Amino acid sequence: MEQLTLRPISKVSGSVTLPGSKSLSNRILLLAALAQGTTEVHNLLDSDDIRHMLGALEQMGVSVTLNDDKTIATVDGCAGRLTSPKDALFLGNAGTAYRPLTAVLAATVGEFELIGEPRMEERPVGHLVDAMQALGADIKYLKNKDYPPLLIKGKALQGGEVEIDGSISSQFLTALLMAAPLFAGDTKIRIKGDLVSKPYIDITIGVMAQFGVDVVNDNYQTFSVKGEQVYHSPKRIMVEGDASSASYFIAAAAIAGGEVVINGVGKKSVQGDIGFANVMEQVGAQIDWYDEKLVVRKGELQGVDIDANAIPDAAMTLATVALFAKGPTAIRNIYNWRVKETDRLAAMATELRKVGAEVVEGNDFIEITPPKNINLTDIDTYNDHRIAMCFSMVAVAGHTVTINDPGCTAKTFPTYFDVLTSISTE
Numbered sequence: 001m002e003q004l005t006l007r008p009i010s011k012v013s014g015s016v017t018l019p020g021s022k023s024l025s026n027r028i029l030l031l032a033a034l035a036q037g038t039t040e041v042h043n044l045l046d047s048d049d050i051r052h053m054l055g056a057l058e059q060m061g062v063s064v065t066l067n068d069d070k071t072i073a074t075v076d077g078c079a080g081r082l083t084s085p086k087d088a089l090f091l092g093n094a095g096t097a098y099r100p101l102t103a104v105l106a107a108t109v110g111e112f113e114l115i116g117e118p119r120m121e122e123r124p125v126g127h128l129v130d131a132m133q134a135l136g137a138d139i140k141y142l143k144n145k146d147y148p149p150l151l152i153k154g155k156a157l158q159g160g161e162v163e164i165d166g167s168i169s170s171q172f173l174t175a176l177l178m179a180a181p182l183f184a185g186d187t188k189i190r191i192k193g194d195l196v197s198k199p200y201i202d203i204t205i206g207v208m209a210q211f212g213v214d215v216v217n218d219n220y221q222t223f224s225v226k227g228e229q230v231y232h233s234p235k236r237i238m239v240e241g242d243a244s245s246a247s248y249f250i251a252a253a254a255i256a257g258g259e260v261v262i263n264g265v266g267k268k269s270v271q272g273d274i275g276f277a278n279v280m281e282q283v284g285a286q287i288d289w290y291d292e293k294l295v296v297r298k299g300e301l302q303g304v305d306i307d308a309n310a311i312p313d314a315a316m317t318l319a320t321v322a323l324f325a326k327g328p329t330a331i332r333n334i335y336n337w338r339v340k341e342t343d344r345l346a347a348m349a350t351e352l353r354k355v356g357a358e359v360v361e362g363n364d365f366i367e368i369t370p371p372k373n374i375n376l377t378d379i380d381t382y383n384d385h386r387i388a389m390c391f392s393m394v395a396v397a398g399h400t401v402t403i404n405d406p407g408c409t410a411k412t413f414p415t416y417f418d419v420l421t422s423i424s425t426e
């Protein structure tokens with residue numbers, strides 16, 4: 001196994017430009033593929049999750065041309081007519097590819113087998129499949145009920161009234177919303193259970209609007225979409241920088257600044273994870289907000305007690321900031337950490353304890369009391385990019401740390417450690 005030993009960093013300063021948002025990149029690629037017309041996508045993320053979406057679209061007859069550094073894609077839309085692929089669609093561990101494609105392909109005439117990495121087969125998809133089956137979709141589980149892989153016999157769907165459970169992942173509702181305009185009739189979706197990760201639904205609705213489709217959102221309880229619509233290419237679309245990726249640089253500057261200029265997200269961001277910057281202000285970071293950039297400096301850091309349901313990805317970064325804050329930190333309402341790249345509640349508790357923290361792991365929360373001394377240790381990353389990235393904060397705080405399998409950051413941020421090094425002084 002590859003390992004990366006990070007030496008103590010005394011200061012971070014300078015500027016970083018964020019890669020494009022994963023959530024926006026995969027939504028935009030799918031809608032550009034389904035749309036009428038050609039779309040030029042700028043600042044596309046180049047990472048594993050995006051590669052899986054691109055590969056699947058190409059297997060279904062969509063022509064996509066990438067520039068040299070793969071950050072500009074020209075997508076020839078198929079006006080809703082994706083073709084049956086010869087082989088199974090391998091979607092890695094990309095939730096933003098697997099879930100939306102499940103719904104869209106159920107409404108596309110043809111046969112599709114959706115497969116993924118072993119961990120994908122442990123990540124539930126039942127709530128989405130239940131809703132699609134209630135609408136008449138033909139979807140079969142190839143191994144275990146409620147989990148990938150899936151065999152989809154796509155056909156014309158009529159739409160109608162449907163319930164979907166929103167308590168485990170917002171990606172199921174995102175998927176259903178993106179498929180709904182392809183149905184013959186109108187669709188009214190009612191949310192069962194509490195809807196988690198709500199800001200991602202705003203991202204979905206915003207991207208659909210850019211492709212000419214309106215969603216009526218009644219207080220996150222019901223959603224209405226008109227049927228028989230074709231997405232229309234906006235011709236040119238820009239992917240905002242990734243707000244979840246910004247969290248590592250916000251945290252680094254707050255711990256060891258220097259002054260770090262983070263280009264690509266700011267107060268105009270459409271991504272919920274920008275809320276992490278507000279949380280870090282509460283923790284003690286000093287942040288100047290601009291429309292599309294943040295300037296972050298160090299502060300006296302204090303533990304906080306927050307409900308992180310709206311920012312599940314960035315909240316992992318807070319768990320490692322907690323190691324270097326005064327007093328305990330509690331991160332609550334994050335049950336679905338357990339069904340992401342790994343069981344993140346268990347994994348974070350284990351790794352934080354290895355560093356020396358006192359940790360309480362609840363069913364849906366984690367409480368972290370910072371250690372007096374930081375242990376010299378290796379961090380296991382469980383094939384989870386965010387664990388690899390957020391534990392780099394140990395080095396940022398001035399301690400040597402070894403990250404096992406650092407290459408797992410390829411899921412969303414292949415160049416992460418290089419970018420961190422570019423603003424770091426040993």
Ligand SMILES: O=C(O)C1=C[C@@H](OP(=O)(O)O)[C@@H](O)[C@H](O)C1
Nearest residue numbers: 023096169170171197200312313
């Ligand atoms: O829709 C999206 O782009 C995402 C939604 C979130 O998942 P859940 O809705 O499952 O919490 C988030 O964790 C994931 O990284 C991306």
Ligand SMILES: C=C(OP(=O)(O)O)C(=O)O
Nearest residue numbers: 093094095096313340341
């Ligand atoms: C949960 C994540 O990914 P996915 O889109 O596969 O759900 C993540 O990137 O932290």
